[in-house]
Amino acid sequence: MGATEKITTLNGSLEIKHLKKSFNENVVLDDISLKLAKGENIVILGKSGSGKSVLIKCIVKLITADEGEIILFDKNISDLSSDELNTMRKKIGFLFQSGALYDSMSVRENLEFPLRNKKDLSQEEINTLVEESLADVGLLDVIDKMPSELSGGMRKRLGLARTMILKPEIMLYDEPTTGLDPITSKEISKLILEVQKKNNTSSIIITHDMECAKITSNRIMVLKDGLFATEGTYKELEKSEDEWVRSFFE
């Protein structure tokens, strides 16, 4: 069970070099570098406010970094025009902490929304894709409901289905199990792994949930004071000599 084996082929599609980001005087990211291998799941751990979410928002340029490079599919994102960036973003899935479901739209419309610019798809093909994605997360029976009628776990699963509908090559998860009970959290973690294996995506997962980290991670990187303090597999870090790192696992 889990994704604990370390992936060694670094033929990845995301590379971050010396990334820096500050908000006024507060340095959040200070010289961050990482490389995501194809099919690899990286879990990023760190205290609240350590810049984990800022890091993944920089990757999709929701936040612009002050310095450094983000190379996505061999292109530096700071060199892209807004149209090129939008095309690039379709290859990346982003699951927000809140799910970020469109509450004025039904479940079906939420899933159809990312497909709106795919002019080559007929309505029948769109319906099939929507139903397939919902079936993958076990939510086919709520297709005509509104997001407000769903539970927290269902909303997360729906968010995941909406993100996966564009078949992204890279997935970014911002605390996917926050606010859920341990059983639902475990279900979501397993679902992340299943979906990742099915579509052969690479993922970066921000989480505080060690059970989620254990299930989903190939590699864990620990963010401290704007830098990656250490990295390794779950088993390696669990036995770390650094008390601060070990405290995450206790």
Add this chain to the structure above:
Amino acid sequence: MSTSTSSDNDRKEANLISSIREFFTELSLLTKFTLHFFKELFKLPFEFNEFIKQSYIIGCKSLPLVGITGFIMGLVLTIQARPTLVQFGAESWLPAMVAVSLIREIGPVITALICAGKVGSGIGAELASMKVTEQIDAMEVSGVNPFKYIVVTRVLATTLMIPLLVIFADAIALYGSYIGVNLKGDVSFQLFFSQVIEKLTFQDLFPAFIKTFFFGFAIGIIGCYKGYNSNKGTEGVGKSANSAVVYASLLVFVIDMMAVQITSLFVK
């Protein structure tokens, strides 16, 4: 004593300077937002379905409120104007006077203010809530241009729907006026409206109609600007809705004042 007065003056001066700076910063951001709107407006593809949906929400769903307001507006204006006109023996001028007042000024301004309250606050709160719950970010990362989808459609819908709502409100207000006239008199429907139409000229109708497009645009752009740039979590949602109403209402009066000045240059 004098030291404390001097420090009070310094503080007041600093506050004044900071308020002025804030005002100009806000103005420049609003201008930038408006220019962004025009840039996105002419980019294809146009989000037609969302535009129709917003037009329905802004237009059709405001009809009852605007209708009731219009009716009361016409009725009250007629009842209030009658005693003065009676004093001057000009009671027969009542339909014409009320119609000109309603169509040139009161109808457009009151309807725009009602819409600033209902539509402007609605847009401000909706967009702010979308911002807080990361829905706008979610659109952006899925490769959809949120500005085009959310802002362009709503601003265009208010710009086109407010003039139609004003026409509707004016029509209902004239009917209200007809009822008002008949509370203390006996004027037939045909006579009332023939007097109204006879006295209304193109110069009454055209400038009044044109300015309503600007009212609609102002309400839409302010609502979207306040909502789209909201922050501070749920507190920001309330603030955005509130400031959307305040600024949109203020802008309606400013536009009206400018429209009157411009019209007076051409119409004698």
